[in-house]
Amino acid sequence: ELKVEQNPLFLSMQEGKNYTIYCNYSTTSDRLYWYRQDPGKSLESLFVLLSNGAVKQEGRLMASLDTKARLSTLHITAAVHDLSATYFCAVANQAGTALIFGKGTTLSVSS
Amino acid sequence: DTGVSQNPRHKITKRGQNVTFRCDPISEHNRLYWYRQTLGQGPEFLTYFQNEAQLEKSRLLSDRFSAERPKGSFSTLEIQRTEQGDSAMYLCASAGHHYGYTFGSGTRLTVV
Numbered sequence: 200e201l202k203v204e205q206n207p208l209f210l211s212m213q214e215g216k217n218y219t220i221y222c223n224y225s226t227t228s229d230r231l232y233w234y235r236q237d238p239g240k241s242l243e244s245l246f247v248l249l250s251n252g253a254v255k256q257e258g259r260l261m262a263s264l265d266t267k268a269r270l271s272t273l274h275i276t277a278a279v280h281d282l283s284a285t286y287f288c289a290v291a292n293q294a295g296t297a298l299i300f301g302k303g304t305t306l307s308v309s310s
Numbered sequence: 311d312t313g314v315s316q317n318p319r320h321k322i323t324k325r326g327q328n329v330t331f332r333c334d335p336i337s338e339h340n341r342l343y344w345y346r347q348t349l350g351q352g353p354e355f356l357t358y359f360q361n362e363a364q365l366e367k368s369r370l371l372s373d374r375f376s377a378e379r380p381k382g383s384f385s386t387l388e389i390q391r392t393e394q395g396d397s398a399m400y401l402c403a404s405a406g407h408h409y410g411y412t413f414g415s416g417t418r419l420t421v422v
Binding site: 203230232234240241242244247249287289294296297298299300301302303 | 343350351352353354355358365366368401403409410411412413414415416
């Protein structure tokens with residue numbers, strides 16, 4: 200059974216500093232997704248990572264994928280208040296019929 | 311293309327009542343998914359349709375839950391004899407030939 204673990208679950212960040220969120224998964228998969236969710240809202244797609252060594256960047260966020268280690272990281276550069284939200288990683292099951300989500304990492308940025 | 315539309319946005323129902331939610335996916339997307347999200351948790355997969363065929367159901371989908379996608383376009387999720395534990399956000403997502411999934415805004419169910 201595919202399981203997805205994120206850590207940390209909560210991250211209190213200071214503006215201007217760098218942080219990393221980790222996402223581990225238990226079985227082989229060829230697709231990993233990162234989503235952002237604001238309170239009471241739906242999921243906003245951030246990145247889709249499709250191959251080993253894939254790296255994608257958008258603004259202050261950079262995601263990478265190591266399929267051999269079954270690990271993805273979401274790196275935050277110079278945190279700003281607008282990044283406060285919950286971030287989920289999700290992994291596609293082998294059949295491609297479902298995304299399995301982690302529990303999410305809630306980021307809070309303070310000045 | 312207005313994205314994935316879900317109705318209603320909010321539903322409050324008494325325990326024991328039946329409820330039905332609707333999802334209208336992006337028109338060219340042939341894959342449709344239902345998820346349930348409770349407070350502080352990630353979305354949990356419920357069921358998957360490819361066109362009108364329901365190809366996968368989670369063990370979370372008890373006998374009280376049923377989903378349909380009769381013409382391969384919109385989908386409905388019905389919960390019979392609702393229980394307080396059914397209170398959650400129900401999310402619908404659709405996907406086409408590419409790898410991206412688009413999620414709707416969800417239906418928040420409160421069972422009182």
